[in-house]
Amino acid sequence: MKSKRRSEAELGAGFTASRHLAAALQQMLVDLIEMSLQGKQAHWNVIGHNFRDLHLQLDEVVAVTREFGDTIAERMRSLHVAADGRTDTVTATTSLPPFPAGEQNVATVVDLITSRLHATIDTARKIHDKVDAEDPSTADILHQVIDSLEKLAWMVGAENRRA
Numbered sequence: 189m190k191s192k193r194r195s196e197a198e199l200g201a202g203f204t205a206s207r208h209l210a211a212a213l214q215q216m217l218v219d220l221i222e223m224s225l226q227g228k229q230a231h232w233n234v235i236g237h238n239f240r241d242l243h244l245q246l247d248e249v250v251a252v253t254r255e256f257g258d259t260i261a262e263r264m265r266s267l268h269v270a271a272d273g274r275t276d277t278v279t280a281t282t283s284l285p286p287f288p289a290g291e292q293n294v295a296t297v298v299d300l301i302t303s304r305l306h307a308t309i310d311t312a313r314k315i316h317d318k319v320d321a322e323d324p325s326t327a328d329i330l331h332q333v334i335d336s337l338e339k340l341a342w343m344v345g346a347e348n349r350r351a
Contacts, residue, residue, distance in 0.1 A: 202268075203267060203323070204267060204268040204269075205264070205267035205268065205269045205322070205323070206322060208318060208322070209267070209269075209318070209319060209322045209323060209326070210264065210267075210269040212315035212318060212319050213260055213263065213264050213267075213269065213271075213315075213319070213326070214264070214269075214271070214272060214281075215281070215283070215311055215315065216260050216311055216312060216315060216330070216333070217257055217260045217261055217264070217271055217272075217273060218272075218273070218277060218278045218281050218282045219282055219283055219284055219307070219308045219311045220253045220254075220256050220257035220260060220308065220333075221253075221257050221273050221278050221282075222278050222282040222284045223249070223253040223284065223304055223305065223308045224249075224250050224253040224254045224257060225278075226284065226287040226300075226301070226304055227246050227249040227250040227253060227301060228246070228250050229287050230246050230287065230292065230297045230300065230301055231243055231246035231247060231250065233290060233291045233292055234246065234291075234292060234293075234294055234297045235291050235292070235293055235294070236293040236294040236295070237294055238294050238347065239294060241347075242294050242297060242298065242344075242347065245343065245344060246297075246301065248340065249301060249305070249340055249344065252336055252337070252340060253308070253337075256329075256332070256333050256336070257273070259329060260329065260333075261273060263326055263329060267323070267326070283307060283310075283311055284304050284307050284308065285303075285304070285307070287300060287304075288300070294347070295347075295348055298344055298345065298347045298348045299345075299348060301344050302341050302344050302345035302348075305337050305338075305340055305341040305344065306341055308333075308337055309333075309334055309337045309338055309341065312330045312333045312334050312337070313334060315330070316330050316331075316334075
């Protein structure tokens with residue numbers, strides 16, 4: 189009986205992302221990095237009524253977006269793609285609008301962060317179907333990004349909601 193073991197040559201390097209998948213993940217990465225940076229900027233400079241609650245909530249936004257950024261970058265590496273999180277790359281390629289400088293009141297920060305969370309979610313939703321067609325495992329990560337960021341957007345945005 190012939191052995192069914194594969195040779196070293198047959199094993200190869202594993203799945204490698206196409207340039208389209210790599211570009212989609214790179215966009216997700218820079219938007220997550222930018223979201224974490226903007227969350228920290230807001231955290232340091234928010235002022236006004238309910239300051240402390242939002243200040244602490246912004247730390248959660250930063251932690252979640254940093255963790256997902258790391259997850260996306262490590263997924264890129266596992267698919268043989270170089271992740272680029274350099275500040276000049278993030279600045280040049282993020283889809284998020286810039287965050288204003290200086291102190292910002294609580295209501296303004298709530299609106300700014302909520303809109304930027306939605307922009308980051310939009311990136312994940314925009315790339316999802318193309319990613320899923322090529323690599324369902326990576327699409328599962330995007331599901332987690334969408335789910336977590338939508339929850340954060342709801343929780344942060346609720347501060348300014350009125351019944």
